[in-house]
Amino acid sequence: MDIIARRGDSFWYYSQLFNTRLQLIIDSNRGINPLSLQVGQRVRVPGFVAVDYQVKPGDTLWEIAKKRSLPIDALQLANQGLHSATLLAGQNLKIPQRITWRLVEGKKRYDHSTMMYDLGRLERVYPFLGVLTAGTSVLGKPIPEVLVGNGPKRVHMNASFHGNEWITTSVGMTFLNDYLLSLTNKTPLRGMQMDRIYGETSLSFVPMVNPDGVNLVLNGLPPDEPYRGNVLKMNRGSSDFSGWKANIRGVDLNDQFPALWEREKERIKVDPGPRDYGGEKPLSEPEAIAMANLTRQRNFSRVLAFHTQGKVIYWGFENLEPPESETIVREFGRVSGYQPVKTVDSYAGYKDWFIQDWRRPGFTVEMGRGVNPLPLSQFDEIYRDSLGIFLAALYM
Numbered sequence: 001m002d003i004i005a006r007r008g009d010s011f012w013y014y015s016q017l018f019n020t021r022l023q024l025i026i027d028s029n030r031g032i033n034p035l036s037l038q039v040g041q042r043v044r045v046p047g048f049v050a051v052d053y054q055v056k057p058g059d060t061l062w063e064i065a066k067k068r069s070l071p072i073d074a075l076q077l078a079n080q081g082l083h084s085a086t087l088l089a090g091q092n093l094k095i096p097q098r099i100t101w102r103l104v105e106g107k108k109r110y111d112h113s114t115m116m117y118d119l120g121r122l123e124r125v126y127p128f129l130g131v132l133t134a135g136t137s138v139l140g141k142p143i144p145e146v147l148v149g150n151g152p153k154r155v156h157m158n159a160s161f162h163g164n165e166w167i168t169t170s171v172g173m174t175f176l177n178d179y180l181l182s183l184t185n186k187t188p189l190r191g192m193q194m195d196r197i198y199g200e201t202s203l204s205f206v207p208m209v210n211p212d213g214v215n216l217v218l219n220g221l222p223p224d225e226p227y228r229g230n231v232l233k234m235n236r237g238s239s240d241f242s243g244w245k246a247n248i249r250g251v252d253l254n255d256q257f258p259a260l261w262e263r264e265k266e267r268i269k270v271d272p273g274p275r276d277y278g279g280e281k282p283l284s285e286p287e288a289i290a291m292a293n294l295t296r297q298r299n300f301s302r303v304l305a306f307h308t309q310g311k312v313i314y315w316g317f318e319n320l321e322p323p324e325s326e327t328i329v330r331e332f333g334r335v336s337g338y339q340p341v342k343t344v345d346s347y348a349g350y351k352d353w354f355i356q357d358w359r360r361p362g363f364t365v366e367m368g369r370g371v372n373p374l375p376l377s378q379f380d381e382i383y384r385d386s387l388g389i390f391l392a393a394l395y396m
Contacts, residue, residue: 001048001096003077005041010034017074018045018096021195024183027128027150044127047184050078050094057089070096099125100185106174107379110166111218112141112211118173119144119207126180134206135290138248139222141211143290146176151200155393156300158206158291161254161307161350162245162275163213164373168306171367171383172207175390179203190387197394204298209287212248217241217373222248234273242373245275247285252276254305256288257353259317264347278348291350302328302361303354304393306386308374310366313389316342317355317362325361328396332363335388365389 003014011034015022026034028044037043053064061082065072076082078094103121108114123131130147137143159168181187182194208214212222220239221228227248234250235241246252250272255264261282268276283289295303313336315321315329329340346352351362368374368382 001045001050003043005037007039024128046126048096051097053093053095055087055091102177104173104177106170109218110170111215134294137212139212146205148203149198149201151202153201154301156204156303158209159306160208160210160214163217165308166214167374169208201394217244243274251279251285253288255348257348258282259352259356260347304363305350306365309368311338311369312341312366313338314341314364317352321355331392332389336385
């Protein structure tokens with residue numbers, strides 16, 4: 001919600017007026033010096049929207065404010081120049097309304113356009129949120145990166161490296177929404193106070209690494225050639241793409257990283273297609289390049305890649321992981337019921353490359369259990385189990 005600064009106002013006063021953390025107001029207005037707020041400056045108040053209200057006969061500002069548990073000055077700030085004596089029946093007011101419900105509806109088929117729409121809504125209501133573009137897909141779809149928090153511990157999470165694992169995006173976006181709600185409403189999330197996490201941790205979240213693959217699984221063939229014809233050919237003429245993990249060029253993005261890539265190519269000899277083809281060389285695909293560049297730029301403390309399925313957490317690579325990885329993964333297992341597994345006969349994955357090049361904790365979390373794509377009937381269970389991992393990753 002936007003307001004206009006008056007003489008004598010301050011960010012601290014707004015934090016008291018709207019019962020909102022001061023740091024969230026500061027971070028929502030990065031272009032304004034909080035020590036020299038100027039009259040007439042537009043200020044964004046996180047966690048609120050302004051809704052229209054038509055004055056009824058006999059209404060007063062005091063009664064309207066009382067019904068909505070708002071200070072009178074919050075109404076006057078949203079309707080500058082307004083006084084209780086001047087209210088007229090039929091007059092339109094702007095009423096500050098605190099958002100206490102999820103804006104993200106994750107329990108549905110969650111394609112790229114749905115994600116972008118939800119990110120836009122979250123960014124408007126929670127302007128301390130940063131939404132940047134890490135890169136673009138083969139078909140030119142943006143790959144957004146979401147930033148929350150301003151602490152020194154840099155934690156990265158990502159989802160939907162694989163097209164038919166799109167439920168990881170909807171679960172991750174739901175967690176993001178709950179994190180924002182917890183911050184602006186001063187309510188704990190599974191017993192944890194999120195303002196501490198916000199101050200100690202910077203979260204980087206890429207909710208959909210593979211937008212073209214997700215859209216192919218959920219929406220079918222792309223409209224344009226040569227991709228339409230090529231994809232159909234790689235899928236052996238079938239229009240059922242439920243088994244499709246790769247990007248639109250038939251490259252498995254989680255086999256694209258320079259961490260024993262040659263060994264993985266030799267281990268699995270397949271052509272471009274729905275799964276397991278690692279490309280002609282490491283980092284040949286724009287989506288993988290975007291993730292590699294982002295990781296080099298951000299210098300993450302730890303990374304988590306969310307996949308489906310199996311209810312396991314992979315945490316090692318060639319014994320290059322640091323000792324703290326085992327401590328962290330045991331906590332992940334405790335809070336989720338998932339089984340920690342140190343190694344698996346697989347190479348060239350994103351977390352493999354991170355462990356190899358940075359010697360820091362990296363994890364692949366396999367959500368849920370069954371055949372991909374997992375059904376939405378598992379959404380609630382997956383979210384409940386993984387919530388503890390999300391929180392522990394930020395807190396530990």
